[in-house]
Amino acid sequence: MNVVSDRGRFDHADCIDRSGAGERAGRIDRAGRLSANLTTFAAAVASFLAGMDVLIVNVALPTIATELGGDMAVRQWVVDGYTLLFAALLLLAGSLTDRFGAKRLFLAGASLFGAASLFCSFAWSMAALVAGRCLLGVASALILPASMALINEANPNPRRRSWALALWGAGGASASAVGPLLGGLLTPIHWSLVFAINVPFCLMILAVAHWIKPSLNRAIRFDWLGQTLSLIGLTALVAGIIAVGSTGFTAPATLALLAVGLVALAAFLLSQRKVPAPMMPLNLFHVRGMQVALQIGFIMIFNWYGMVFICTMFLQNELHMGPFAAGLVFVPSAFVTIIGNLAGGQIINARGSKFSITLGLAIMIVGFLIEFLTPAPIPVWVIATGLSIVGFGAAITTPAAAGVVLKSVDPEQAGIASAMFNTFRQVGGAIGVAVFGVIATFLPNLTLALRSVFIASAILLAYVLVFELLRWRDR
Numbered sequence: 001m002n003v004v005s006d007r008g009r010f011d012h013a014d015c016i017d018r019s020g021a022g023e024r025a026g027r028i029d030r031a032g033r034l035s036a037n038l039t040t041f042a043a044a045v046a047s048f049l050a051g052m053d054v055l056i057v058n059v060a061l062p063t064i065a066t067e068l069g070g071d072m073a074v075r076q077w078v079v080d081g082y083t084l085l086f087a088a089l090l091l092l093a094g095s096l097t098d099r100f101g102a103k104r105l106f107l108a109g110a111s112l113f114g115a116a117s118l119f120c121s122f123a124w125s126m127a128a129l130v131a132g133r134c135l136l137g138v139a140s141a142l143i144l145p146a147s148m149a150l151i152n153e154a155n156p157n158p159r160r161r162s163w164a165l166a167l168w169g170a171g172g173a174s175a176s177a178v179g180p181l182l183g184g185l186l187t188p189i190h191w192s193l194v195f196a197i198n199v200p201f202c203l204m205i206l207a208v209a210h211w212i213k214p215s216l217n218r219a220i221r222f223d224w225l226g227q228t229l230s231l232i233g234l235t236a237l238v239a240g241i242i243a244v245g246s247t248g249f250t251a252p253a254t255l256a257l258l259a260v261g262l263v264a265l266a267a268f269l270l271s272q273r274k275v276p277a278p279m280m281p282l283n284l285f286h287v288r289g290m291q292v293a294l295q296i297g298f299i300m301i302f303n304w305y306g307m308v309f310i311c312t313m314f315l316q317n318e319l320h321m322g323p324f325a326a327g328l329v330f331v332p333s334a335f336v337t338i339i340g341n342l343a344g345g346q347i348i349n350a351r352g353s354k355f356s357i358t359l360g361l362a363i364m365i366v367g368f369l370i371e372f373l374t375p376a377p378i379p380v381w382v383i384a385t386g387l388s389i390v391g392f393g394a395a396i397t398t399p400a401a402a403g404v405v406l407k408s409v410d411p412e413q414a415g416i417a418s419a420m421f422n423t424f425r426q427v428g429g430a431i432g433v434a435v436f437g438v439i440a441t442f443l444p445n446l447t448l449a450l451r452s453v454f455i456a457s458a459i460l461l462a463y464v465l466v467f468e469l470l471r472w473r474d475r
Contacts, residue, residue, distance in 0.1 A: 038208040039154035040164040043147035044171035046106070049113060049201050050140040051175030052182070053082060054305070054429070057133075058312040059183030059327045060191045067191065070126040073246040076437040079309060080430045081130045084238055085137025087426030088231045091279045094145040094419050095222055102149035103212050107205075109142030114202030120195035132195075145419070150212065174338070184327025223279040229268035230279070234427060237261030238434050245438035284417055289408030292468050293401045296357065297421050298428035299464055300364075300394055303457035305429035306436030307390075310453050311383065314446040319380065329384050333391035340395025353400040353407070354468070360397030361465040364390050365458050372454035376447055386454075 057064075061075050070078075097105045116135035123129035147168065155164045186193035240257030247254050272278040284290050308330070315326040347356045367389030374382045402421060409417045439456075440449035 035211045035213055036154040036160065036164075038211040039150050039213070040167055042106075042205045042208050042212065043151050043164075044167045045201050045205055046110065046143045046147040047168050047171035048175050048178075049198060050086075050144050051172040052179040053136055053140065053198065054079075055175065055179030055308065055330070056183040056194050056197075057082075058308055059180050059316075059323050060187040060194045061312065062316045063187050063191045063323060064126075064129070068123070068126045068129065071246060072437055072441050073242050074126045074130070076242050076245075076309075076433055077130045078126070078133055079305075079433045080238055080242070081133035082137040082140070083305065083426055083430040083433065084234060085134050086140045087423055087430055088234050089138060089141035089227075090145065090423045090426065091416075091419050092222070092227045093141040094416075095279070096142070097146045097149050099222075101214065102146045102153060103209075103214055105142050106146035106150055106212075107209055109139045109146060110202050110205040113139035113143065114199050114206075117195045117198035117202070121192040123192075144422075154213065174334075178334075180327035180330040180334075182327075184322070184324035187323035221277040223271075223275050223277055225271050226268055226275060226279045229264050229271060233261050233264030233268055234430070235261075236264060238430055241431065241434040241438060245441035280420055280423075281416060284409060284420065287408045288471055289404045290417065290420075291471070292357070292464075293404045293408070293421055294424045295464050295467065296361075296397060296401045297425040299460045300397065300428070301425045302428035302432035302435075303368075303453075303460060304390070304394065304432070306432030307453050307457060309433045310436050310440055310446065310449050311387075313440070314450045315380070315383075318446045319377075321380075329380060330387060332384050333387035336388040337391040337395045340392040341399065344396040344399045347396060348400050348403060353404050356400035357397050357404070357468055358465065360393045360395075360400065361461050361468070363393030363396065365393075365461050365465070367393060368454045368458035368461070372451055372458065376451075378447065378450065 057078060061078060064070075064078070065075055093105065113136060116132050116139055119135065120129055120132035123132055151164045151168055182197060183194050186197060236257045238261075240254055240261055243251065243254040243257055249255075269282070272280055272282050285294075311329075312326060315321045315329060316323065321329075344356060344360070347359065367386045370389065371378065371382060371386035405417050405421045436449070436453050436456075439452050440446060443449045443452065
């Protein structure tokens with residue numbers, strides 16, 4: 001009896017232990033899912049912020065200039081102060097993410113983004129606003145690579161990772177619709193709100209920091225020489241282009257800035273052959289798929305950012321539309337872009353990347369030509385329709401080009417190749433605003449400037465299309 005009794009007690013205790021272990025495992029699993037979901041949420045919010053801050057300020061620029069002053073060159077810097085620093089620091093930020101851990105860089109970037117947004121909202125001059133926008137660019141560069149790394153760490157399961165990346169991408173895509181709309185809604189109250197609106201989003205990110213798991217860090221080498229030269233080169237080049245519009249091409253300051261920019265960028269390319277761990281491996285430029293993808297990324301965003309900048313000025317200064325009405329003009333293109341993203345994946349799977357890129361570029365060219373060929377004055381509905389057509393083509397082209405980047409290089413170079421693609425896109429945006437802003441200063445009115453943007457964009461895309469068809473034969 002004692003033996004049976006002891007065995008019964010043992011079995012009962014064993015059941016209790018196993019039950020307790022199951023409960024603990026369940027709690028751990030639920031905690032893991034909660035952590036992964038909140039991490040994905042925070043990363044999607046960060047993607048939304050980085051995308052929205054490019055577009056929300058365009059609608060507010062005419063009102064800001066009325067209150068704080070500033071010519072076309074200063075307005076260009078309000079946009080380019082953000083995009084230039086964002087672009088120039090993306091590669092370094094990716095390395096810092098690996099070195100110090102994604103969570104640490106992500107939270108530091110979110111904190112800086114919130115602080116810089118407050119600084120911008122209290123800006124007392126255009127110079128102060130440009131400085132704040134530069135800080136926002138630094139913050140975005142810290143946030144974006146870290147947010148992708150956090151999604152990868154929090155979602156080891158491929159299916160969950162795909163779902164999480166889709167949400168992350170949706171955050172950036174939705175910013176195209178929400179940015180101009182929020183700018184139009186908030187600017188009539190006060191322009192400072194287009195920056196202050198960022199603060200609640202940053203607080204949401206910091207509020208879930210406790211549930212984001214710590215990230216591993218790795219000892220890696222930094223290419224400080226390359227980073228310094230690229231930052232100096234890009235800043236001086238963009239400043240020189242903007243100075244062409246304000247002081248003229250032959251002004252000593254303009255020539256000096258352009259010379260410094262070109263020399264620094266040449267030195268950067270030379271340094272990438274010499275340093276042991278280059279931030280931009282030059283051998284990737286010899287891969288034809290990379291050549292196609294980098295040109296597409298650069299020219300598409302060059303056209304889009306420059307067009308949005310001039311189009312916003314045209315709608316408010318030439319057509320005398322209010323900020324909210326001007327913001328509404330961009331909303332249809334944003335929703336069409338989301339539809340294009342969904343259709344783009346199916347087209348790639350069915351017909352391949354080259355077909356998708358060819359189709360997308362052709363659609364974008366048609367959109368720009370429709371707007372260029374419409375007799376003056378260009379109706380608002382034509383602008384909205386043209387923007388939607390261009391956005392649809394871009395939505396088909398971009399994921400195909402990103403896929404080409406990943407297919408064209410060895411797996412161990414996929415990270416740096418993707419970073420190069422995103423860097424070229426952001427650099428294209430900064431230079432696009434600078435170039436089209438200069439064109440607008442030399443033309444008699446914004447209607448002619450907008451037409452010039454449309455035809456120049458169509459020509460540049462036609463060049464990329466011909467290059468892709470003749471030089472790249474991959475599917």
